[in-house]
Amino acid sequence: MTRSFELSVNGKTHQVEVEPQTPLLYVLRNDLALNGAKFGCGLGQCGACTVNLDGAAVRSCITPVAVATGRRITTIEQDGSPTLAALQDAFVAEQAMQCGYCINGMIMVAKAFIDGGGTASDETIRDALALNLCRCGAHNRIVRAVLRAAGHRSGT
Amino acid sequence: MTIARRDLLKGAGAIVASFALRPALAAAALPTDMLKQPALDGWVRIDPPGTVTIFTGKVELGQGILTALSQIAADGMGVDFARIAIIGGDTSQTPNEGQTSGSQSVEYGGEALRDATAEARALLIATAAAARGVPPERLIVEDGTIRDPATGWSTTYWQVAGTGLLHRDAVGTTLPAPARRSIGQSVPRLDIPSKVRGGASYVQDMRLPGMLHGRVVRPPSYGAILVGFDETAVRALPGVLAVVHNGSFLGLVAEREEQAIAARNALVVGAQWTQTPTLPDPAKLHDALRAMTKLVLTISDKGGDMPAPTGQRFEAEYSRPYIAHASIGPSCAVAHLDGGTLRVWSHTQGVFPLRQNLATLLGLPEDRIVVAHRQGSGCYGHNGADDVAGDAALLARALPGRPIRVQWMRDDEFAWEPFGAAMVTKASATLDAGRIVDWHYEIWSPPHSTRPGEGGGNSLIAGWAMDPPQPPGVPKPIPQPNGSGDRNGIPLYAFARQKVVFNHITDMPVRVSALRTLGATTNVFAIECFIDELALAAGADPVAFRLAHLQDERAIAVIEAAAKLGHWQAGAKGGNGTGRGFAFAQYKNLMAYVAVVVDLAVDRETGGIRVRKVSAAVDAGETINPDGLRNQIEGGIIQAISWSTKEQVRFDRTRILSRDWSGYPILAFPEVPAVEITVIDRPGDRALGVGEAACGPTAAAVANALYHATRVRLRDMPLAPANILAAWI
């Protein structure tokens, strides 16, 4: 049975009519045309689908729409986030990817980490990204990009 | 959007005039990829007001190739990089350059564009010169502006390029290489900005009007037969518009993606299959491989007439299991039966071979099918990309006029992608007075390419399941020096007496195809581990021992560079779980050279390997994009560490068991080492691809470092913790 859900995504409110168990990933991509979050496994194992929910990094493939309603969803398409902008610039500057399919997850985990007050170091970033998979081997570039963005954010 | 090259006007006068305007072009060999499609306007188009559009048959896999080719084209044309637009891999628009594979794109795709742009530029200059009445040698080009420095007169490509100017065949050029303005620069990649902003970058992001969502229900195992399913119940599920059933091929289309997934799940649970055990006993895989049907080929045999060598004989066997591409994004395709034309968007590595296979799958003429490349996630070879295009085409045929997007689920990709073949090898050698005087190496390997267009038969697994089935063909061996299972099977070292035998297995109980490096990683692993074992027996330093057996100067240079970068010290002590190892190879014995030093530690509790640092030296001829080169080398190093220390496809007698990431772990962030790379750049030399060159040496160096750290010599990949602990005192 579909129901109407109000979703706050990147500061805008949307009304969607879906079954309550529908993973947020498909609603974001197919109903709201937001390509950032990616389908990598649908099992919460790889992190490619990561978005932020109330500021925390969550895997949208295992987040049913019913639990996301009434909460603050932000995605890689968000405007006006200095942290996100710093990360995006840093990932471009460091050319921090190969195929790039995992990068949405990397950026959204890093965003939650930095905005959550995490102290960015090589070790803490690797730890924060420990459950995000990258198959191409861009790990070191990704870490450098996050460090660069974190440094930029903290003004160092 | 179809651009037919034939639509460009063929003004005969223009051609005749052009004929006379070709002073500087001497007859020379045409690049390989241009031989069958020499028309220049198939490669280059001058687009007012200020763009040059390049057509390449190569496709972007995330390796930065479109950027690198654009750099080559920019310098070839004498324009700024920003003026280049590039279109890759589209059967309706671009040349046919086969597959984007084998580390050949920058070399062969680049070679074609070098020639095409050189000839185009010469023609444009000649046209301008003729119009002005001056010899072409007086004119220079600056960012598409043609100028006469003596008078200040100038015009532009876009003013000069009448229609049809480039509608002529290339003849090959011996013009000197153009000034390097783009080549050699780390030009930022064209595709990255969109990818950090959630742009529509991948085939997965395509959204066409009226698009529907398809899923397939694959058999639970190879050869399983569909016995029955409740079609009525599935059709009654919300949003389901079509159920496509042909033999054991079962697919469905729904309005919404989650509806398609729900319907697929219902069929996964409800459909009944009969299954047959068809897989070898995983505990006896090596024996099974050696017993399979095979063609025996001697690929190297020299010094056999010399007297039998004296000295001490050594022997060792090395192996690797089946490994998975394990692409982060499971394969996806969009297909649309649009009027009489089937349009397919795919992340295939070869749009033309795929089109050919789709034609046979569907019984359609090729010229009614268009395949256009859109990026997918990294494929590292032949993954499910072609197969899902076949699935999408079949579903699209059931709903003409509607674009159908088919997304493989995670377990579809893990269980049905063609794996990298399991291989066993046997090395033996004779040492006399500290030198290798005799070398014998034998390989057993299933095929390493079952791509569309190879091996005859039908590559697409949808066809295997149909009634009547369209079975796969049996691939032939690929000749050296490319090779398949025997790639890099012939050592680069100078041995007076050597024999290399390749057993090309034709049985394929487990589906296999091309995975980055084909057989090279296993062969380099075996050779470079064995070299280390022989060095130890000879009491020699591993680096010095290699140098003593090499004559190739570039190989020597790259080995010395790596040893220097990694601060290699002969006789350095390892042990207590800490050690370092060295390895080297030239990919296919004719492409890029890579040597690596690996530093690692082994955990005493768990036996787990933690690679701390890799120092690599690379010689890839002329470097097109230094940052892109480093990215690829580092990626290859990290992936090879993952393969060699963690990866193995699990199966039982009937089915593949590795179906999600929990059953197929790969290297994680905390396990990734620091990597430093030194590049020997050779401007003016042939540019060599680097996508695969670092993998084999890295795998071997890890095993050599493991030995240095623990005195445990493991010869079977993956170098698993349990095996290390069992052998480590």
Place this chain on the structure above:
Amino acid sequence: MKAALPILLIAAVAGLAFAAIAWHPSIAPVAVAEPNEALVKQGAALAAIGDCAVCHTSPGGADYAGGRKLATPFGALYSSNITPDPETGIGGWSLAAFTRAMRQGVDRAGHNLYPALPYDHFTRITDADLAALYAFLMAGQPVRATKPSNELPFPLTWRPLLAGWNLLFLDDRRYQPDPGHDASWNRGAYLVEGLGHCGACHTPRNSFGAATAGKALIGGEAEGWSAPPLAGAPWTEASLYAYLRTGLDTHHGAAAGPMAPVVWNLGRAPDGDVRAMAAYLASMTGPAGQPPAADNAVMADSPGAAIFAGACSSCHGAAAPMTANGAPSLALSSTLQASDPGNLIHVVLGGIRPEHYRAGPQMPAFGAILRDDQLVELATYLRAHFAPDQPAWTGLPDVLHRVRTEGNAS
């Protein structure tokens, strides 16, 4: 004055007696000897069963260098550095000193150790096994690391008090084989009751933190997780072996929380020893039993059902890859059958990580995905749907609050 004299005398005698038991001589330090390879290897196998590295390694720290925080009802303790570093570790300890620590809980200098080190179990270990363990630890990498100070309230900081604890609760005897059982059972008993120290978590503790007499292995707690009963629990020997060896049993579920590192280590221990432990434990467990199947009608339209369908069924549903590989219905999960919902809350909030990114049971963390009220809805649904013949869990919000504030064991 005269009436006070006997009291004073008794007090004096008691004081002297106490001093006598509370005072231990320092054992002279020795140099680290050359390792005996065979003994070291034997000791490594024993250390895997004893899980020494789990408590004696801090997250991200060097193996055995200590510093791991252990929460107890009395306050927080930090584990010692047991690498052979002479100044900050046990590098100067003789075998005699090591033996005394393992059997009586007294360190080389003569100070009492807190029974967070379960020497009340280790005291059962034979001389030969202690010698092997000693050889293994002494052959390790010396690491210079000083642990943080314990966080205990006075008077618990006064270590001689522990002499009294030993007097009351330490049964300082070696394991005695039971002739009524075979060698495998006895080996299992020796390991479970001694080195394996299962009772340290699976036996309830009294107010002194000692094992409650007469309640061996009927269930306890560890680091905020409940350690289910072993005695009388519905486990077969085959299930016990599978669980201990691989971390997963298809009739009960996956090891999580503090039990996960235990099974990682038992996966590396000698197979015969793990089988023996299973054999011994099976002699006290009850019949396997079969819980009823999930009740598909129950709460099918509830919010909890929708959460389960969207958040959980991609792995726990009938079409999941995990299910195709034999993972059972959650109706068989011990965690959902248990009367205490704490472990279920832990697992949903924190997920399950395999060891060092290896293959093995894993589950994502839902702590950021589900708000408290949503988690309560889910837990209520899970209990009703998958454990239909068990009474509903009560007090879920309180359990949830406790688990969230205490934090999960990693």
